Amino acid sequence: MSPLLAFSIIASYFGLLIIVSYFTSKKSDSKTFFTANRRSPWYLVAFGMIGASLSGVTFISVPGDVGNTKFYYFQLVLGYLVGYAVIAYILLPIYYKLNLISIYEYLRQRFGFWSHKTGAAFFILSRTIGASFRLFLVAAVLQIAFFGPLSIPFAVTVAITIMLIWVYTFKAGIKTIVYTDTLQTVFMLLAVVASIWLIAAEMNLSFSGMINSLREHPYTEVFNWDWKSKTNFFKQFLAGAFITIVMTGLDQDMMQKNLTVKTLRDSQKNMLWFSLSLLPVNLLFMSLGALLYIYAEYVGISFTVLDGNLKFMYAGIWHGPDELFPVLAIHQLGGWVGIIFLVGTIAAAFSSADSALTALTTSFSIDFLNVDTESNSLRTSRTKLLVHIGFSLLLFLVIILFKALNNDTVIKSVFTVAGYTYGPLLGLFAFGIFTHRQVKDKWVPLVAVLSPLITYLIGQNSVAWFGGYKFGFELLILNGAIAFLGLWSISFKKID
Secondary structure: OOHHHHHHHHHHHHHHHHHHHHHHOOOOOHHHHHHHHHOEOHHHHHHHHHHHHHHHHHHHHHHHHHHHHOOOHHHHHHHHHHHHHHHHHHHHHHHHHOOOOOOOHHHHHHOOHHHHHHHHHHHHHHHHHHHHHHHHHHHHHHHHHHHHHHOOOHHHHHHHHHHHHHHHHOOOOHHHHHHHHHHHHHHHHHHHHHHHHHHHHHOOOOHHHHHHHHHHOHHHOOOOOOOOOOOOHHHHHHHHHHHHHHHHHOOHHHHHHHOOEOOHHHHHHHHHHHHHHHHHHHHHHHHHHHHHHHHHHHOOOOEEEEOOEEEEEEOOEEEOHHHHHHHHHHHHHOHHHHHHHHHHHHHHHHHHHHHHHHHHHHHHHHHHOOOOOOOOOHHHHHHHHHHHHHHHHHHHHHHHHHHHHOOOOHHHHHHHHHHHHOHHHHHHHHHHHHOOOEEOHHHHHHHHHHHHHHHHHHHHHHHHHOOOOOOOOOHHHHHHHHHHHHHHHOEEOOOO
């Protein structure tokens, strides 16, 4: 793909997003930025959340990781259904009853000042890391397709990527995102379907031939019953349920979209329809991954394990699983596949990253600066703008750091980090919802810091301590349980 073609695609795509931003930001105010005036249609939010929840991680890393973990990721997806049911019928009723904008205000009302600040701080830490991982992917693709051939440094690519997000979100915030997410989900789903079709055509496979090839390939194994394995079914299923609860239900980014829907009933419909749609969509992405490996074998690309990680050689350079789709689409297949890949990756990555920037701005503004979301004063507008810029700079720095340190697939990195940083949130909300006890508020930050450290210690020594047992994503459950027990130890019976 020529740099000129890549530039034309990128410019056209962002031009479209800016047009959407222009129309959605008319007559916008502070309430529009934070809540979209609670007028978002539930079906629009549900469809847009597909792209926001999947992101560039799913578009690139899930297909790539099929080589490491086959279709075992689908076990995690099945667990999502339980998690979304918990969100719809336990968490959403609380958020709507209390009329929350930042969901961490619940912790202030339930426990007190320090619990509120602790919950918000752990969200900001978690979402900053998660959004940076996701933006890293799209910046890497843009570097391969356009900026790299022009000898533009990766840091400049990252800066431009974040600046583009800032341009179309800084004014109308969440209202714009509800509409741009819908548009980007359309592009992402069309891209994955078109990629599957074109790659199959490249190997002269009919639809039935493609299905047979996938069915017979060892990478399409779905269930793992080995209890010691990190990808055991029960571990993955339970982890999927709890990952969904924390990374959607206890996450300001995802909940902020839901809370723009006018009524609780409509928000619950949004959540349930959205959860059901994720089953076929994720299956599509994993099928694309298996097909990519089949195609790689077809053209003579072989895979090997180096330093514990799956690698393949292309053009004299070793690449990891996350680079399989980009390398094949842009350099090997080219043409329409390269164009479709570029559009799909941008759509997938930005549908998650843009809302993360708005959610970080919202949480910090409300939870730490006590910004009045009803006010349209110059002071409120200036504060919102400065916070928005500040988090843009923070994301830039974290992405550059991640570029220097990353040695694993991004999908694993995101969920591993989530297991540690979202655990205290899981413990806090579970303790608040399922007990009637009060906590000694000033000790909550200590519990929230200790629980991930204890979890890490157990995870690192589980093989020796527990007869060969290896923790996977279920570390999140352990972390939440430790936080819950820690909160119980500093609690007392509430006297009404």
